[in-house]
Amino acid sequence: MVGFKSDFDFCGLDEFGVGDIEGEMFKSIVEKSNDIILITGADYTIKYITHSVIKVLGMMPKTAIGKSLFEFIDPAKETSLRRFVEHNTGSSEDKFTEICIHSKNNRTVYFDVTISNLLSNEEVSGLVINLHDITDRKLAEQKLLKANNELDQFIYKISHDLRAPLLSALGLVELAEIDPDKGKHDYLKMIKCSLGQLDNFIEDINSILSK
Secondary structure, three states: OOOOOOOOOOOOOHHHOOOHHHHHHHHHHHHHOOOEEEEEOOOOEEEEEOOHHHHHHOOOHHHOOOOEHHHOOOHHHHHHHHHHHHHOOOOOEEEEEEEEEEOOOOOEEEEEEEEEEEOOOOOOOEEEEEEEEOHHHHHHHHHHHHHHHHHHHHHHHHHHHHHHHHHHHHHHHHHHHHOOOOOHHHHHHHHHHHHHHHHHHHHHHHHHHOO
16 A cells, blocks of 8 residues: 655555665656646445645545545546546556646646556555546636637627618518609618628728727
C-alpha cells in the first residue's frame, strides 16, 4: 500500500525497490507537476494524493485521505466511472472522461482523467488516477461557444430585419403590377419608404461591423 504523510514524504517507495536517488527524482517530478495524482482502493476511498492538490484546488492532502472519490466529483459521473473501471481491468492507462471539481474558493476546475487499474497489482492494489488541469482550455472553449451562439443570433436577427422591408417592397410591386393605373404614385412612395428602411438598416450594420 502506498502511504502518505502530511510533510509529503513518499512512504512506500522502498516496497517497490526504489532507492534514495530514484525516490528523490520521483518526488521532485511529482512535486513540480500541476497534475493531481491519487490512488484509491477498490471502494474508491482515497488512500494517497499528491501535494499538487494544494496548488490546484486549495485543499490540504490530509483532508482527502480516507474519503470517497465521489465526495469531490460530480455525482452524475459516478455510474459511468464505475462502469469504466469494471470494463478496463488491465494495468494500461486509459482515458476516462472530463470531470470538474470545485476548489476551496468555489472556482470550477476542469480535468482530463486518466485511470490505471492496478487493483490486481499486489504492491499497489488500487486505482491510480491522474487529474490533468484543462481549465484554461475549457474556459476558452466555453467563451468560443458563447461567441458562436451570439453570432448565430446576430445573423438570424440581421436576416429577419433585412427581409422585412424587402418583402414589403416586393409585395407592393406585385400590387402595382396587378393594378397599374390606380394608386401607382402611392405604391411608389411606399416602396421607396421600405427600400429606405432597408438602406438605413444596412448602414447601421456597416457602422457596427466597422467598430
